[in-house]
Amino acid sequence: MPVHGLTPILLCLSPVWIILTPISSHPQLSRCQLIQRAALCNNAKLSSVPPGLPSYIEELQINYNHLQTLKDNSLLHYTSLNTLSLACNSLEKLESNTFQDSKWLESLNLANNNLYIGYPDTSHALKKLPGLRALDLSENKLNDEMAATLLQNLTSLEYLNLSGNLLQRLDETSFRDLHQLRELDLQRNIMFEIDGAFDNNPKLQRLNLAFNYLPCLTDFHMTQLVVLNASHNFIEWFISRQDLNDTFQLETLDLSDNNLLFFPFLPSHSHLRNLFLSHNSIRFYGHLADNTTFPNSTNTIEFYNLKKYQGNVTAQLWNDSLHGDISSLKILDLRGNQVEYFPPGFIQTMPTLSRLQMCKNCLETLNLTSEQFSGSLYELDVSDNRLSRIVADEGTLTTLGNLTYFNLSLNELGGLPSKFFQSLPSLGSVDLSYNNIGICLSEETEVSADSISACVDWKNIASLGQLYLKGCNLEIIPSSAFAGLSLTHLELSDNPGLIIQQSIQGLSRTLKHLGLANTQIQDFDLSGFKRLMFLNLSRNSLAHLPPSLLNLDLKVLDLRDNRLSTIPSGLAAQLAAKLNVVFLTGNPFNCCQTEWFRTFETKKTVHMIGLSDIECEYPVQTTHSVQHFQSSVCWGEGGESILWYILLFVPICLSFVGISVIVLRTFQPKMLQKSIKKKCLRPTSY
Secondary structure: OOHHHHHHHHHHHHHHHHHHHHHHHOHHHHHOEEEOOEEEOOOOOOOOOOOOOOOOOOEEEOOOOOOOEEOOOOOOOOOOOOEEEOOOOOOOEEOOOOOOOOOOOOEEEOOOOOOOOOHHHHHHHHOOOOOOOEEEOOOOOOOHHHHHHHOOOOOOOOEEEOOOOOOOEEOOOOOOOOOOOOEEEOOOOOOOEEOOOOOOOOOOOEEEOOOOOOOEEEEEOOOOOOEEEOOOOOOOEEEEOOOOOOOEOOOEEEOOOOOOOEOOEOOOOEOOOEEEOOOOOOEOOHHHOOOOOOOOOOOEEEEEEOOOOEEEEEEEOOOOOOOOOOOOOOEEEOOOOOOOOOOOOOHHHOOOOOEEEOOOOOOOEEEHHHHOOOOOOOEEEOOOOOOOEEEOOHHHHHHOOOOOEEEOOOOOOOOEEOOOHHHOOOOOEEEOOOOOOEEOOHHHOOOOOOOEEOEEOOOOOOOOOEEEOOOOOOOEOOOOOOOOOOOOEEEOOOOOOOEOOOOOHHHOOOOOEEEOOOOOOOOOOOOOOOOOOEEEOOOOOOOOOOHHHHHOOOOEEEOOOOOOOOOOHHHHHHHHOOOOEEEOOOOOEEOOOOHHHHHHHHOOOOEEEOHHHOEEEOOOOOEEEOOOOOHHHEEOOOOEEHHHHHHHHHHHHHHHHHHHHHHHHHOHHHHHHHHHHHHHOOOOOO
16 A cells, blocks of 8 residues: 555544553553543542643543642643542642643632641632632641631632531631632531621522531521521520511521520521421420519520620520511421420411421420411321320311321320321321320220220221331231221331231232231231232241241341241242341351351342341350351251260260170179189199
């Protein structure tokens, strides 16, 4: 072929040559992956920016490497960069002219480095990024002064992450140049004061202050804020400015895991939708409002700004009506507080409330009639309180037409209004566990509508799909107890001596989850439950598994704390082909009959929970880990131990020796005389 004939071919291959040549000529580049206009060089043991990547790349990731300094000429070749990520290196500084030609850079990730060492140089470098919008400086051991220096003149910044640093006190100078800031993450610092720190950020919408040491948030006036997370602090007071007529844009407020004593003093006008107050010490104090109980107590409290030495916030105490505007609230989380009652009209001020979480409080009575919950409520959790009484009339229950989830577990209920659950048309899940309420027999269902019944008639609640009756002291379940139901979840655990009879056979077409732990159940037939996927048989003293398990398509099987010595090989093989999760700890398995374990272990799709805690006995009262037990000490098809044969052989040998000794002792004189005569009384030659 003539030389000039190669020219078109070389021209066609030139783009490929341009891309492949740097990779072949620079060993470091073989560790980078090119995807369109992005270069991924993560975890490649690099000590500098790779010099030979395509100049057109717009994203460069060099995370988890060994860079210590980003030099002035490191990025000269990559003028089109839009995103640069250098997280999890050992960066101490960025030289002043690092970004001299990076005018398109918008996102910079410097998380988890050591920028506290060379922060002045890094600050000069950042000032040369006129279009920087997102900056991550988390986990860099930065204090207040360092952070303020690094953030000077970053007027275009919209997202800033300073989490996991050493910030303590913020003031109005901390973020004064960040006029475009929209999202700020300050979690996991050691902040205890934020005096006026956000007054120069009028566009700030999302603020994360979680996991700090803030003692209070008073004079809250950030009307533009949409999301505020101040959870996991030491906040005792949250008080918004009450004299503002502006409508706050706040939609989500998270004050969970603090030290709040009062319900927060919320803005007078807001769009608040989600309020998270779990794990505080909130109570209502309306009974103290008239000063009759404590005549010398004060009704107001003033908060002083320590910097200006003047009172700037006054809060009215003991007034249950001062809750601010919660008319748009959809989720209220009050778990783990000390609420004993709802103030009059409190529930009515939330006409759009859909989820109320009140578990682990001190409620003694739930009066659904007087509280007047709205029809939008679909989740009500009042578990783990002190409820002994529920008040509701038929009209009230009809109003709760959208209530889907109702949790009443762990209370002191001994009775409920008759036809209580049957009057809730959309009820899908009910948890009555650990209350003293039974299941009505046929003759007990004919009672007046206004009476209190110690049992519940569950028949024909068409919408009900999940029913939890753990620990209700149930003894017998009538055969027609679940007639007309289409349950997918039924939990009957912790009812020792429970007699099920044929009550659950009608659920064979729909049931997926069945809990029978600690019911002392032994013989049962589940062969018809073709859709059953989760079965809990723990704590039942089972010595063998029911054969009907072979007909099930189980995914999760709990067999903990029974008396199983082995699992037949055939049954184990069929279970292993279907199961995803199995619980087996707490059984006295025979160490020499562990073929089932090898079957489960070989089947990689089966996850044995607590694998290292599954034990076996060898030979008697000596426990070993099934996982590490050497089966070579066992032999025989039945898995008998060699030790059993040794124990059998030793007595036989001892018996034989004993008999021999007795025989020898008995005939010893005669044998001795014959022996002497034979050896000593023979004639000699002289």
